[in-house]
Amino acid sequence: MSEADTAREENPPRREFKARGSFVVRCEGCNLPALNCLCPYRVSAQSHARVWLITHRMEHYKPTNTGRLIGDVLDDTRVFTWHRTEPDAELLALLADPGYAPFVVFPDDQPDYDHGRVAGNDAVGKAMADGRTPVYILLDGTWRQARRIFRKSPYLDSLPVLPLRTARRSRYRLRKSAAAEQLSTAEVAAELLRQNGDIDAANVLDDYFDAFNDSYAESRGHRKIHTPSPAMKRLLERQHQVENDSENAVL
Numbered sequence: 001m002s003e004a005d006t007a008r009e010e011n012p013p014r015r016e017f018k019a020r021g022s023f024v025v026r027c028e029g030c031n032l033p034a035l036n037c038l039c040p041y042r043v044s045a046q047s048h049a050r051v052w053l054i055t056h057r058m059e060h061y062k063p064t065n066t067g068r069l070i071g072d073v074l075d076d077t078r079v080f081t082w083h084r085t086e087p088d089a090e091l092l093a094l095l096a097d098p099g100y101a102p103f104v105v106f107p108d109d110q111p112d113y114d115h116g117r118v119a120g121n122d123a124v125g126k127a128m129a130d131g132r133t134p135v136y137i138l139l140d141g142t143w144r145q146a147r148r149i150f151r152k153s154p155y156l157d158s159l160p161v162l163p164l165r166t167a168r169r170s171r172y173r174l175r176k177s178a179a180a181e182q183l184s185t186a187e188v189a190a191e192l193l194r195q196n197g198d199i200d201a202a203n204v205l206d207d208y209f210d211a212f213n214d215s216y217a218e219s220r221g222h223r224k225i226h227t228p229s230p231a232m233k234r235l236l237e238r239q240h241q242v243e244n245d246s247e248n249a250v251l
């Protein structure tokens with residue numbers, strides 16, 4: 001990466017993001033264009049594993065960021081903003097907690113680290129068998145930002161590297177430059193959850209991601225969604241179920 005690139009990444013022009021959609025009316029709840037708001041589809045799920053996001057600060061400005069969807073579904077999700085020179089004290093404390101078994105999710109074909117660190121899903125299973133809570137640490141940003149976070153965060157150096165092995169193709173419609181093999185952050189989380197036994201959480205997150213994807217893409221085309229997609233219907237049904245259960249609990 002050249003110095004100019006680095007400078008641009010550190011101090012990107014804000015206008016880039018304002019230019020597109022600056023006149024769009026957004027929902028304050030979900031930050032999506034109000035035409036097809038995501039709020040009705042927000043439901044929670046439980047998982048054995050946790051997700052901690054280390055988010056490049058530019059991602060926070062992007063309404064197309066999918067990392068935030070994970071926290072909408074899984075209440076225990078933690079989001080840390082990455083600062084190259086100042087590691088988050090709370091993150092460091094969590095990493096030192098023996099109750100957690102953190103894995104940094106990163107491809108296993110990179111020259112950035114000792115390949116002895118590469119772990120598989122069996123290590124996630126073993127952590128659970130040992131009574132520890134597995135944690136997927138996702139580096140949330142563009143590939144270049146994620147790689148920079150990986151390289152420039154010494155507190156990640158001792159963690160096992162968990163690559164995501166999947167034949168899944170991305171369903172992400174909002175960032176055209178992304179290759180089909182390159183999954184969005186929410187898709188990566190859903191896939192890891194699924195592969196390691198958190199099936200319900202994976203299904204809900206997948207449906208919520210699909211609802212986000214379709215809502216946003218249709219709004220960009222100025223099309224109102226009149227008929228909920230199958231994923232949207234499942235989320236609405238689940239929400240209905242939760243409401244019924246809590247009513248029954250009161251009675």
Ligand SMILES: [Zn+2]
Pocket residue numbers: 027028029030031032037038039040
């Ligand atoms: Zn909304």
